[in-house]
Amino acid sequence: MAAIYAERLRKIRKDLRLTQLQVSQHTGINNKTLSGYEAGRNKPDYETLKTLCDFYDVTMDWVLGHTNNPHSQLSEAERDMVEKVDLDDDSFINGDFKFAGRELTVEEKRELQAMARLFLNRKKGN
Template sequence: MHEFKDRLKSLRKEKGLTQVKLGALLNYGYTAIANYESGRNQPGIADLKKIASIFDVSLDYLLGVTDIRRPYASAEDPLLENEFLRYFTMLNEESQKDVLLYTQWLLEREERQKTAETEAGHSHLRVAQTKKEYKKD
């Protein structure tokens, strides 16, 4: 599990925020963020809540208690989600890793399909162009 300082730095970079920008969002200077990320200082509960809200994660995730970012986020079909989680927790660790790899593969496949559909949509526009305009590409 990660410590708060590591999670904060990772989330900040993931969101593309500098220490200065994050400090401004929390109404204090970047040195406070630098001190949090180095482990020299810890925020109070009110600031922890603000930080969790900024990054849309649970306090447990932010504090390194769990690796689940939003354990209470509801899916469109909570029964399906609960069934999936029940089966997933029944698997051994190696099989759980396989499920995660397969899930990543499915997401990548969906992204490729979306990209292909978008490119196909653009090709229709090119067909509608005049021959002279088409050669410019």
Template sequence: MSFNVRLKEYRKRAKLTQEEIAKKLGIKRSTYAKYETGENQPDYKMLEKLADFFEVTTDDLLGRDNKKHDKEPYNSLKEINDFVRELGIDSVGFFNIDDWKNLDKEDVEEIKKHFEWVAHKAKTRKK
């Protein structure tokens, strides 16, 4: 996923408008909008500000994978916990850790899709 698409996703997850983020970063909305469309790229200092604002690393924003991860085993528990936190769920006590330890990446992606569907369904129901 490209930088501009990732940036837009982080903004949507934060439930903020381009204008709100631009104000918090001290830039024009049009400047921020151009980052999301890919028309312009932020300089290094702005990239750091964006990463700090969204509480992610610059590598996350840029979509860079740390090659170190290729040598480490896939951590399904971390992946699920991170995703659940992104959805705003603080407690994942309903997980029996022993049942979730040996999931592969495809299993976790399927769980993510299900959570997204459930969250979407809940939002729709609340409207």
């Protein structure tokens, strides 16, 4: 069975009635590479996955199987939390943030900060 990202990348491309060649021409990602992702032979790196998700206008969480909604929005509580955290300075990195009862590492906080910036900037553009 193919990985969920493979199934969903293939599904969204077909739902949009695009060929791998068309996606390749718009994203700059080689169509043979796209074929490998859709077949589950290869995994896209973060930047490639972001490029594909932006092009298809779906979330990474959906492609990776973390949600069944390809266009999920932040809840009111999530928006409130984001407004209280300044993602533009090191206060987020230096803050105490826990997940599943353990303190996040600096590397995890930086990754979370980068993903939040990408997500929020994308939502601001809509």
